[in-house]
Amino acid sequence: MEALNTAANHLLAIERSIPVAVLPERDTPGGSIFLSSIDNAALSIISTVYTFNRSDANVAGVIKHALSKVLVYYYPLAGRLAKTSQGKLTVDCEKKFGVPFVEASADCHIENLGDMQIIDSDILGKLVYREPTENMLEVGPLLTAQVTRFKCGGFTLGIAIHHCMVDGIAAINFMSSWAELARGKPLSLVPCRDRTILKSRVPPQISGPYDDFVHVSDVSDLTASYEREQIVFKSFHFDCEKLATLKKRATADGQLMSSCSNFVALASLVWRARSMALKMKPHQLSKLLITVDFRSKLRTSMPEGYFGNAIIAPCCLCTAGELIDEPISSTAGKIKKVVERVTEDYVRSSIDFMDMYQFDPYSVSSLLISSWLRLDYGCIDFGWGAPWQLGTGNPPPNLCLFMREGSANKKGIVVVLGLPLSAMNTFQELVRI
Incomplete structure (x- = not known):
């Protein structure tokens, strides 16, 4: 298996809506969120695509509405990055720019794309919306979402999320919570947003070298x-x-x-x-x-x-x-x-x-x-x-x-x-x- 090839790329023609900023459904706290040294070292943006076999005409609306609900619990994702006076990254939750959300349609069947595990960069760029401002510290979004419907009835959910916000486990927990709310279920796992748990000690106690x-x-x-x-x-x-x-x-x-x-x-x-x-x-x-x-x-x-x-x-x-x-x-x-x-x-x-x-x-x-x-x-x-x-x-x-x-x-x-x-x-x- 290799990344999806250029032939599949030619098959994939996407029509996208204008991005809409999704905000938390209710008021959420302001202030700032501490980011640990581990968060500060994770400076990349991770793109992932979840592939589903079936949907209906309202799939994008359901997922978009559930996003506004889940952001009440995961409200830092609607904020923006900032820097402290010490040069460390933090999340500014006063600036509620929201999460850019895009609806899209593809004029082909999802099976035409072949294996969707490792995706060619051109196709990934069509299934995952990336904001032009993503690398601008105070305005770049921490999360974007795109729902793409295919002629066969299947759909993909493309996510771009800043690695400083999540590792793999945290990302899956967030996605699972989002999906639960879309099905009308209560959250089975309430997130812990207190990252000071991983704050460095004063004074530092380094038992290395490593x-x-x-x-x-x-x-x-x-x-x-x-x-x-x-x-x-x-x-x-x-x-x-x-x-x-x-x-x-x-x-x-x-x-x-x-x-x-x-x-x-x-x-x-x-x-x-x-x-x-x-x-x-x-x-x-x-x-x-x-x-x-x-x-x-x-x-x-x-x-x-x-x-x-x-x-x-x-x-x-x-x-x-x-x-x-x-x-x-x-x-x-x-x-x-x-x-x-x-x-x-x-x-x-x-x-x-x-x-x-x-x-x-x-x-x-x-x-x-x-x-x-x-x-x-x-x-x-x-x-x-x-x-x-x-x-x-x-x-x-x-x-x-x-x-x-x-x-x-x-x-x-x-x-x-x-x-x-x-x-x-x-x-x-x-x-x-």
């Missing part, structure tokens, strides 16, 4: 490869049989590790194969960062329904030579230890570090793996059934996505990443099982 924040120099001149060659994005399917084979390899040395998860085994394969495919020099530091949801680690202070970013990215760091020479079981053991390292003390210490120091963990020799495997989008039912797929665009070059294989009821994993053309040709051979 490899997570080590700057990695590009001694292999990888930047030139990314600039010189075409960047190719591909996705790789690993069904249950392939994953079982991979886990056997990762645990072949029973003394190192007797068991591991599908995620750990697959992350080991991808990290090693990418480092080899990019032809990193043996002394090049190769860094693997893994997004970990730490909600369960802070049970004493983090209530259910926390609305914000509750992810941390611990890392494995070694030279490319060490990584390539060691068996995959050793790599898997390193990754498992890193994931298990995420405790409350680790999280608090990392937040203190991020609040005090500037850092750039995402150099070209680094790989960040973001897992969407636990995002339960099957609960997002606006009244016409659950979406059969959740899709997004191509990830940035240093980011690799782990997604469910196809629809929500499948148990395989799809790996999506981009590499220079020559490296991608090598990578796809190295991950063949």
Whole structure:
């Protein structure tokens, strides 16, 4: 599976309405919302598309009306970003510009577009409305929504949301709440908007140092490869049989590790194969960062329904030579230890570090793996059934996505990443099982 191709793009002709600003149905608090250091580090805008098989003529109206209702609870999304005197981002809730909402129609059947999991950027741009002002600090929206109806009766809901507002879990909770109100149901989960839960400590208590924040120099001149060659994005399917084979390899040395998860085994394969495919020099530091949801680690202070970013990215760091020479079981053991390292003390210490120091963990020799495997989008039912797929665009070059294989009821994993053309040709051979 690759991103939707240009042939599908030509099939997709969209007619859009003028964006309408949707405001909370009732008055909501003003003031400002604190954003944590983790929120402040999440500066991208994430586009997602939820695909539904059926609808009726009133689908856009129902979803739009429910948006005004859900914004009463998630009112920061109707605000705008601002900066504090210390240069930190905050949400200004006095400026209620609202959420731009667009209705659209497509002159084709939704099946004509093929797989909607990884979406070509041109098609994504037609299904997700992006405000021209989105990068302007005080006027850019934090959320936009577009409902697109297709001739077959299916529809898509395209969302663009600022990452500083949500991680994957918070986004799904918001979407589920929105869908519940559309069906006339009460919220099953009331959001916790208090992000001061993740405020840095005074004085800071940094128990590092952490490899997570080590700057990695590009001694292999990888930047030139990314600039010189075409960047190719591909996705790789690993069904249950392939994953079982991979886990056997990762645990072949029973003394190192007797068991591991599908995620750990697959992350080991991808990290090693990418480092080899990019032809990193043996002394090049190769860094693997893994997004970990730490909600369960802070049970004493983090209530259910926390609305914000509750992810941390611990890392494995070694030279490319060490990584390539060691068996995959050793790599898997390193990754498992890193994931298990995420405790409350680790999280608090990392937040203190991020609040005090500037850092750039995402150099070209680094790989960040973001897992969407636990995002339960099957609960997002606006009244016409659950979406059969959740899709997004191509990830940035240093980011690799782990997604469910196809629809929500499948148990395989799809790996999506981009590499220079020559490296991608090598990578796809190295991950063949």
